[in-house]
Amino acid sequence: MSAGALMGRVRMMLARAVIAGVNDLAGVQAVQLDVLDEETLDDVERFGTYGLASHPHPGAEAILACIGGLRSHGIVIGVEDRRYRLKVEAGEVALYDDxxxxxxxxxxxxxxxSTKPVTVKAPHAIVDADRVDLAGExxxxxxxxxxxxxxxxxxxGSAKVFAA
Structure with a gap:
C-alpha cells in the first residue's frame, strides 16, 4: 500500500455524522448516517454502553469509527443531540430524554x-428515610x-410521613 493510500485510510478512520434513521429491531442497533456531502451509510452498528439503552432521533450527531479506514466497516461509538442535552455541574451525572x-x-x-406518571414495579419496595413528604412539604x-x-x-400520626 502506498504512503498516499495509507494516509487516506488514516484520514477516513474517524468522522462526524448525522443520524438519518434508526433500526432498533436487531441484536445491535443499526443507524443510517449522513457522513460527508452526499455520502450516506446504511446499517451501521451503533455500540452503546451496557445497561443503558437509547433510541436517538434523526438529526442527532454521531462519531463514526471506520475500522482500517474502510467506510464499509464502520461503527458508531458515540451519539449526542445538542437539541436535548442536559447541562450539569462538574461531577454530576444525569439520565434524561427529549x-x-x-x-x-x-x-x-x-x-x-417527569411530566409523565412514574411507576415503580417491584414485589416489595422500601423507603428508608428520616422524613417523607407526600405532595410537597x-x-x-x-x-x-x-x-x-x-x-x-x-x-x-406518623413522625416521618406527612401529606399536604
Whole structure:
C-alpha cells in the first residue's frame, strides 16, 4: 500500500455524522448516517454502553469509527443531540430524554423529574428515610395502622410521613 493510500485510510478512520434513521429491531442497533456531502451509510452498528439503552432521533450527531479506514466497516461509538442535552455541574451525572424527564445525581442529592406518571414495579419496595413528604412539604402527619383516633380525628400520626 502506498504512503498516499495509507494516509487516506488514516484520514477516513474517524468522522462526524448525522443520524438519518434508526433500526432498533436487531441484536445491535443499526443507524443510517449522513457522513460527508452526499455520502450516506446504511446499517451501521451503533455500540452503546451496557445497561443503558437509547433510541436517538434523526438529526442527532454521531462519531463514526471506520475500522482500517474502510467506510464499509464502520461503527458508531458515540451519539449526542445538542437539541436535548442536559447541562450539569462538574461531577454530576444525569439520565434524561427529549421530554424533559430526568434522573439527576446532583451535588445536593438525587432529583427525579417527569411530566409523565412514574411507576415503580417491584414485589416489595422500601423507603428508608428520616422524613417523607407526600405532595410537597408542610403537610400534616399521616396516620398509620394503630395510631390513636378520637372522635374521628387522628390524635397521633406518623413522625416521618406527612401529606399536604
Amino acid at each position: 421530554l424533559g424527564q430526568k434522573v439527576h445525581l446532583t451535588r445536593d442529592g438525587i432529583v427525579i423529574e 408542610g403537610g400534616k402527619a399521616v396516620a398509620r395502622v394503630g395510631d390513636a383516633v378520637a372522635n374521628g380525628k387522628i390524635v397521633e
